[in-house]
Amino acid sequence: MNSSAIRSTWSSRWAFILVTIGSSVGLGNIWKFPYMAGSQGGSAFVLLYFLCVLLIGLPLLMAEILIGRRGKGNPVSAMLNTAEETRSSPLWGLLGWAGVLGALLILSFYSVVAGWIMDYLYQALMGMRVDSATEAQARFAALLASPWRLGLWHTLFMVLVIGVIARGVVGGIEFANRIMMPGLFLILVALTLWGAVAGDISAAWHFLFDFRLEDITPSVVLAAMGHAFFSLSLGMGAIMAYGSYLDHESNIASTSAWVAAAGTLVGILAGLAIFSLTFQHGLQPTEGAGLILMTLPLAFSHMPGGNFFAILFFLLVLFAAWTSAISLLEPFVAWLTERLGIHRPAAAWGTGGAVWLLGIGVCLSFNVWAEYRLSWRSLDLNLFDGLDFLTSRLMMPLSGLAIAIYVGWVMGRGIVAEEIRLPPRLFALWFNILRYVVPVGIICVFCWYALPPEFRPGVIRILLRPFDVLLHLF
Numbered sequence: 045m046n047s048s049a050i051r052s053t054w055s056s057r058w059a060f061i062l063v064t065i066g067s068s069v070g071l072g073n074i075w076k077f078p079y080m081a082g083s084q085g086g087s088a089f090v091l092l093y094f095l096c097v098l099l100i101g102l103p104l105l106m107a108e109i110l111i112g113r114r115g116k117g118n119p120v121s122a123m124l125n126t127a128e129e130t131r132s133s134p135l136w137g138l139l140g141w142a143g144v145l146g147a148l149l150i151l152s153f154y155s156v157v158a159g160w161i162m163d164y165l166y167q168a169l170m171g172m173r174v175d176s177a178t179e180a181q182a183r184f185a186a187l188l189a190s191p192w193r194l195g196l197w198h199t200l201f202m203v204l205v206i207g208v209i210a211r212g213v214v215g216g217i218e219f220a221n222r223i224m225m226p227g228l229f230l231i232l233v234a235l236t237l238w239g240a241v242a243g244d245i246s247a248a249w250h251f252l253f254d255f256r257l258e259d260i261t262p263s264v265v266l267a268a269m270g271h272a273f274f275s276l277s278l279g280m281g282a283i284m285a286y287g288s289y290l291d292h293e294s295n296i297a298s299t300s301a302w303v304a305a306a307g308t309l310v311g312i313l314a315g316l317a318i319f320s321l322t323f324q325h326g327l328q329p330t331e332g333a334g335l336i337l338m339t340l341p342l343a344f345s346h347m348p349g350g351n352f353f354a355i356l357f358f359l360l361v362l363f364a365a366w367t368s369a370i371s372l373l374e375p376f377v378a379w380l381t382e383r384l385g386i387h388r389p390a391a392a393w394g395t396g397g398a399v400w401l402l403g404i405g406v407c408l409s410f411n412v413w414a415e416y417r418l419s420w421r422s423l424d425l426n427l428f429d430g431l432d433f434l435t436s437r438l439m440m441p442l443s444g445l446a447i448a449i450y451v452g453w454v455m456g457r458g459i460v461a462e463e464i465r466l467p468p469r470l471f472a473l474w475f476n477i478l479r480y481v482v483p484v485g486i487i488c489v490f491c492w493y494a495l496p497p498e499f500r501p502g503v504i505r506i507l508l509r510p511f512d513v514l515l516h517l518f
């Protein structure tokens with residue numbers, strides 16, 4: 045079927061920027077970034093994250109948009125179309141499949157976490173008060189222990205996501221982003237200002253930006269790179285799918301730069317707001333995955349106007365999660381409608397239903413099924429951790445690697461240059477980064493994770509030896 049004639053297009057380049065920021069800014073920036081920064085050396089993590097966004101994230105973002113736009117189709121068709129155009133192997137279509145299916149796997153647990161946020165939003169609306177750290181922990185544990193509560197919110201969130209996708213690209217995805225993204229930005233600015241007035245923003249600033257070289261460890265480097273992938277929605281077909289609705293005039297490079305810059309800014313604002321409150325109340329930034337759900341309600345409960353800002357805060361996180369989650373459902377739904385001609389609403393409800401079922405399994409993995417675990421060497425994962433591990437640690441970096449190789453080495457410079465219209469020097473810079481820096485960076489990180497932990501210190505010593513030698517020379 046020739047679908048190009050009936051394919052939707054975003055109503056402007058800014059609409060594309062908006063929806064792509066919507067996909068990128070999500071639980072990753074507001075829930076994951078602060079606790080990763082908190083537990084991985086603070087400013088060292090922040091600096092490395094910036095570097096990774098610039099050197100790996102931005103080049104890959106451009107490559108993914110390029111494939112989507114050139115291939116004019118869902119990730120699977122886009123890979124097949126471009127492979128045909130460049131006379132490469134149709135096996136590259138598998139990369140599209142990995143993205144499409146990986147995105148659904150992510151969605152199955154992403155939706156459960158978004159459900160936690162909805163539960164807390166509900167509690168805040170009911171006037172939640174948390175008086176001690178023990179109470180905050182007990183509250184979070186009670187949520188995880190209840191399959192009904194988890195399942196209910198997960199179901200509701202999936203309905204929200206499916207509802208948007210069923211309404212189509214412009215009427216659903218673009219419309220939802222047009223409403224939620226400005227709301228998100230306003231709430232974020234309000235919260236940051238409030239954090240500055242009511243909290244300890246200078247402590248937050250120092251924590252995030254006072255850079256200390258000695259805090260950089262290999263594990264911080266790896267965490268920063270992994271997070272750059274996750275927060276820019278890379279390697280999973282989402283950006284390819286959105287790119288396929290981009291018109292031919294828009295400049296991919298400047299568009300990507302906007303997306304990366306805005307995503308990073310939101311992460312920083314959220315970090316400032318969250319750590320201002322955390323430090324004001326003498327709480328620890330190293331709390332881990334429960335950071336915002338345990339420390340913030342406690343902080344909010346002790347401040348004038350706290351309940352109002354708690355509601356705003358959880359609303360903000362819900363918006364951010366919602367606009368990201370729709371980008372995870374879209375790729376497969378696009379494939380169903382374009383390849384099999386299935387009616388969009390039916391495709392959205394069918395796919396969403398399957399993801400929902402897997403998500404129910406994730407809800408149960410915290411309680412009823414908690415004893416079913418995957419244990420191997422130092423790993424001990426329940427279904428939730430397992431899905432996160434499979435997608436964030438394995439599928440995303442591997443797909444990113446394959447995309448860099450495909451665009452950098454397989455597609456051919458001519459076609460790539462037709463899509464990425466940059467001045468020759470800048471183009472060469474980007475192209476070389478994509479060909480060398482991105483693959484080498486990803487391979488290093490990957491080998492690191494594959495390496496059993498007991499070998500890691502030895503490898504670091506070997507890697508650092510040239511620097512030792514240099515230091516001794518001076």
Ligand code: TRP
Nearest residue numbers: 068070071072275277280282368
């Ligand atoms: N970037 C989103 C976040 O930070 C999550 C996300 C949306 C995502 N789409 C993706 C992650 C595609 C990987 C791939 O929360």
